[in-house]
Amino acid sequence: GxxxxxxxxxxxxxxxxxxxxxxxxxxxxxxxxxxxxxxxxxxxxxxxxxxxxxxxxxxxxxxxxxxxxxxxxxxxxxxxxxxxxxxxxxxxYDSGLILMVQSDNDEIKSIDDVDGKEVGVKTGTTSEAYLKENTDAKIKAFPQIINAYMDVRNGRVDASLYDKPNVEFYIKESGKDELKTVGETLQGESYxxxxxxxxxxxxxxxxxxxxxxxxxxxxxxxxxxxxxxx
Ligand code: GLN
The missing domain is CATH 3.40.190.10 (Periplasmic binding protein-like II)
Structure with a gap:
């Protein structure tokens, strides 16, 4: 000092x-x-x-x-x-939220289709708040997003909503043909x-x-x- x-x-x-x-x-x-x-x-x-x-x-x-x-x-x-x-x-950094579903899901095409569906998120994040405020989805919150992603892959939840760069990174890294993003980027957010x-x-x-x-x-x-x- x-x-x-x-x-x-x-x-x-x-x-x-x-x-x-x-x-x-x-x-x-x-x-x-x-x-x-x-x-x-x-x-x-x-x-x-x-x-x-x-x-x-x-x-x-x-x-x-x-x-x-x-x-x-x-x-x-x-x-x-x-x-x-x-x-x-x-x-x-400019970001936003995006929905992710299994590639063969043709029911959920955008955020308008998640009411009554189970959607995985990370606890305390803007995705959780967004779903609460704007939809009637059943929210399943996890301390780590990887568990929500696994649940989408295993069919235990219908979709996941999270920060677009992380979702895209995950699909590229491990999901490839199994998973896809749907709908618009929701809610422009900056870090x-x-x-x-x-x-x-x-x-x-x-x-x-x-x-x-x-x-x-x-x-x-x-x-x-x-x-x-x-
Ligand atoms: N950008 C999101 C938020 O602020 C999530 C950030 C994170 O999971 N690290 O809520």
Missing amino acids: GDSGEKETYTVATDANFKPFEYKDPDSGEMKGFDIDLMKAIADEAGFNVEFKSMQFDGLITGMQSGRYPLAIAGISITEERKESIDFSDPY GIAMEKGSDLVEPVNEALATLKENGKYDEIYEEYFGKKP
Whole structure:
């Protein structure tokens, strides 16, 4: 501390079950992903150190609301409701929700067809809130989305609703011909870095993010996980 020039180290809450944004590399056991690299680059730029702590998503949101962690990055969608108790950085990734069903399902063609159907989601996420507010689906919430995906594959639920980049990644990685997305991308959502309400970190984080977008570093990280920008 003081003027010794030593950097602060901040704990960053995350949920390492959200490919390709944050996940544990199966070989090294290290945390990897777009969010992890972006957060490290922001910390570098803003002059602090970070250490990541992985936890369940709903606990992460509660923790941020009570100021338990200074920072969180976990593909967290910026919503009006969350903004009441959590501060967010400027948006860093545009996303949205998409429905996934078995490939041979011709009953569910869009969100208009899920009333009375069982839909798997991840607890505490925007998908769960969306279904509650806009449909009469029977919601089956899991702490980890992989269990909802497995249930779609096994036919134990009719569909899953979740963040489009993760759904697409999963279909590509393991579902291939078994699973498909249906309907429009619902609810444009942007991800933001969460900070304690009133945090002094909001400004330096936003400045660092803007610099990384300008100097090409953001694009470099983006391309590593998503390929060339269209
Ligand atoms: N973007 C979604 C939300 O904020 C889900 C994020 C996640 O599961 N990591 O609710």
